[in-house]
Amino acid sequence: MGRKSGFWSLPKQMPCIKWYKAIPYDTLNGYNGEPFGYVFLMILNMEERICIMEMREKILTFIEKNSRIGLKDLAIMLGVEETTVAQELAAMEQERIICGYPTLVDWEKTSIEKVNALIEVRVTPQRGRGFDSVAERIYNYPEVNAVYLISGGYDLLVTLEGKTLREVAQFVSDKLSTLDSVLSTKTNFILKKYKDYGMVIAKPQEDERMLVSL
Amino acid sequence: MRNPLSERIVDIPFSGIRKFFDIAAEMKDVISLGVGEPDFDTPWHIRDEGIYSLEKGRTAYTSNAGLKELKIEIAKYLERRFHVSYDYDMEMMITVGGSEAIDMAMRAMLDPGDEVLIPQPSYVSYVPCAVLANGTPVVINLKEENEFRLTAEELEAAITPKTKILVLPFPNNPTGAIMERKDLEALAKVIIEHDLYVVSDEIYAELTYLDEHVTIASLPGMRERTVLINGFSKAYSMTGWRLGYACAPKIILEQMLKIHQYAIMCAPSTSQYAAVEAVRNGDADVAGMREEYNGRRRYLMHRYQEMGLSCFEPYGAFYTFPCIKAYGMSSDEFATRMLQEEKVVVVPGTAFGACGEGFLRISYAYSLEQLKEALDRMESFLTKIRQDL
Numbered sequence: 012m013g014r015k016s017g018f019w020s021l022p023k024q025m026p027c028i029k030w031y032k033a034i035p036y037d038t039l040n041g042y043n044g045e046p047f048g049y050v051f052l053m054i055l056n057m058e059e060r061i062c063i064m065e066m067r068e069k070i071l072t073f074i075e076k077n078s079r080i081g082l083k084d085l086a087i088m089l090g091v092e093e094t095t096v097a098q099e100l101a102a103m104e105q106e107r108i109i110c111g112y113p114t115l116v117d118w119e120k121t122s123i124e125k126v127n128a129l130i131e132v133r134v135t136p137q138r139g140r141g142f143d144s145v146a147e148r149i150y151n152y153p154e155v156n157a158v159y160l161i162s163g164g165y166d167l168l169v170t171l172e173g174k175t176l177r178e179v180a181q182f183v184s185d186k187l188s189t190l191d192s193v194l195s196t197k198t199n200f201i202l203k204k205y206k207d208y209g210m211v212i213a214k215p216q217e218d219e220r221m222l223v224s225l
Numbered sequence: 226m227r228n229p230l231s232e233r234i235v236d237i238p239f240s241g242i243r244k245f246f247d248i249a250a251e252m253k254d255v256i257s258l259g260v261g262e263p264d265f266d267t268p269w270h271i272r273d274e275g276i277y278s279l280e281k282g283r284t285a286y287t288s289n290a291g292l293k294e295l296k297i298e299i300a301k302y303l304e305r306r307f308h309v310s311y312d313y314d315m316e317m318m319i320t321v322g323g324s325e326a327i328d329m330a331m332r333a334m335l336d337p338g339d340e341v342l343i344p345q346p347s348y349v350s351y352v353p354c355a356v357l358a359n360g361t362p363v364v365i366n367l368k369e370e371n372e373f374r375l376t377a378e379e380l381e382a383a384i385t386p387k388t389k390i391l392v393l394p395f396p397n398n399p400t401g402a403i404m405e406r407k408d409l410e411a412l413a414k415v416i417i418e419h420d421l422y423v424v425s426d427e428i429y430a431e432l433t434y435l436d437e438h439v440t441i442a443s444l445p446g447m448r449e450r451t452v453l454i455n456g457f458s459k460a461y462s463m464t465g466w467r468l469g470y471a472c473a474p475k476i477i478l479e480q481m482l483k484i485h486q487y488a489i490m491c492a493p494s495t496s497q498y499a500a501v502e503a504v505r506n507g508d509a510d511v512a513g514m515r516e517e518y519n520g521r522r523r524y525l526m527h528r529y530q531e532m533g534l535s536c537f538e539p540y541g542a543f544y545t546f547p548c549i550k551a552y553g554m555s556s557d558e559f560a561t562r563m564l565q566e567e568k569v570v571v572v573p574g575t576a577f578g579a580c581g582e583g584f585l586r587i588s589y590a591y592s593l594e595q596l597k598e599a600l601d602r603m604e605s606f607l608t609k610i611r612q613d614l
Contacts, residue, residue: 072516077593080593088520218264220260221246222245222249222250222255222259222570223245223246223249223257223260224242224260224261225242225349225398225572225577
């Protein structure tokens with residue numbers, strides 16, 4: 012927290028530091044002797060900022076569907092320097108624009124048993140902190156996969172992963188329902204996943220085109 | 226028995242890829258870079274509209290020129306994307322792919338003896354269509370040093386008093402060449418001076434990677450002498466739907482439409498209903514695909530450079546056209562050997578005209594993984610044949 016809000020923090024609309032210009036800061040006061048410190052000013056103009064934003068968007072579009080693409084290939088495909096891509100990726104990880112690189116697994120094809128549930132939770136928001144503190148209490152459990160604040164008939168949508176039905180049921184009755192601010196829960200078990208994270212799970216994509224066409 | 230066939234038809238050769246197709250079809254573990262169509266599925270919202278039209282029972286003929294709703298949308302699209310305006314009612318017809326439009330344009334405009342200038346390497350149908358329409362095809366050989374663009378000098382040199390039509394196949398299959406505004410302006414001067422007509426096949430118009438595509442019809446004085454051909458196959462990944470369109474001055478279009486009416490009746494209704502959705506709400510799909518192709522294009526060019534394969538940088542369509550003259554083999558030999566030894570399918574440049582000799586058409590309408598695998602195999606083939614040199 013401290014780092015983000017300190018002297019070095021960047022205005023939100025400036026996504027990246029490209030060049031700094033060192034200016035002796037005492038010249039600002041009309042002092043003519045040896046400078047004893049520098050103010051670093053960002054000299055990104057609007058065009059450069061837009062350029063970087065566009066590149067970031069392109070990087071994100073590419074890796075969202077294929078996070079395993081190598082740095083080198085990604086740089087080639089975007090037509091930019093490898094170091095620039097590396098720098099932007101690092102910056103976006105730092106800024107939590109990129110939050111992780113998970114793998115989409117179809118557990119049904121393995122021998123590992125998993126039970127997934129969607130739980131609709133109605134809660135009482137807390138004074139001053141709204142839904143945040145109860146959401147935090149819930150997402151801290153490792154078996155919780157996702158927590159979303161929802162508009163509509165209930166407040167939080169919690170997705171859960173357990174080994175067995177009983178484990179999930181136990182979590183809901185022992186942990187979730189007993190939280191002070193939780194008013195009610197409604198558990199929906201997932202029977203089958205057809206598509207997840209924008210990818211169709213069951214069917215492999217086949218190229219049905221002819222081998223050669225003009 | 227009498228010979229059942231027309232001599233003129235028998236004289237037209239079959240296209241040059243049959244052999245490859247036959248060999249490749251017999252082999253296992255073949256990886257192909259030989260396809261001339263997108264690898265994306267038609268976006269779902271477009272397919273959905275096709276299905277919906279079937280559910281609603283919209284299965285009758287449409288009017289000969291095509292669905293009014295579709296033509297209105299296309300007119301808006303051409304205005305929005307390429308700054309050229311056409312009257313949807315009098316100057317536009319929906320065809321069975323761009324291919325039909327090429328055929329119709331030639332048939333409507335040519336008399337026996339009229340010469341048609343066809344820059345090559347280019348798509349295989351222009352010459353046969355000109356012949357079928359009683360015209361005389363005259364080939365202009367494009368040069369690699371000009372990045373396979375057509376120059377005003379080359380055009381000028383090919384013109385005779387009999388020249389009537391210039392075919393402009395840009396962005397180009399197989400070379401990936403484009404024509405920029407300045408190139409077209411230089412041509413336009415010659416075209417107007419010699420009173421030629423242009424059949425501009427712009428089926429790859431949405432796939433350019435330098436600047437936005439410029440249609441020659443948008444240049445001053447050119448609209449009235451241009452038949453603009455475009456379609457849905459490449460932009461929206463809709464090859465199998467068979468849907469294209471032609472825009473031309475009324476005097477030409479009504480004759481094209483007459484032939485279309487007798488020969489075709491109308492383009493498939495289901496495809497037309499789906500196409501309305503494509504042209505109305507498909508801009509984002511096109512942009513996404515273009516971005517993806519562009520990345521692959523850069524990847525290919527980079528790999529060529531790494532493996533020392535010479536290739537001019539193409540800025541259009543989804544083809545590269547590397548030069549293999551350094552390896553002492555004809556395009557056909559090279560492609561055949563690479564297929565047999567490394568199981569990679571590419572198309573010899575000669576399939577697109579004699580001046581394609583020494584080149585290969587390599588398509589990047591494939592996923593990055595497929596491209597990688599194919600290029601790895603190509604690289605090992607190159608290493609092998611370099612040792613034999």
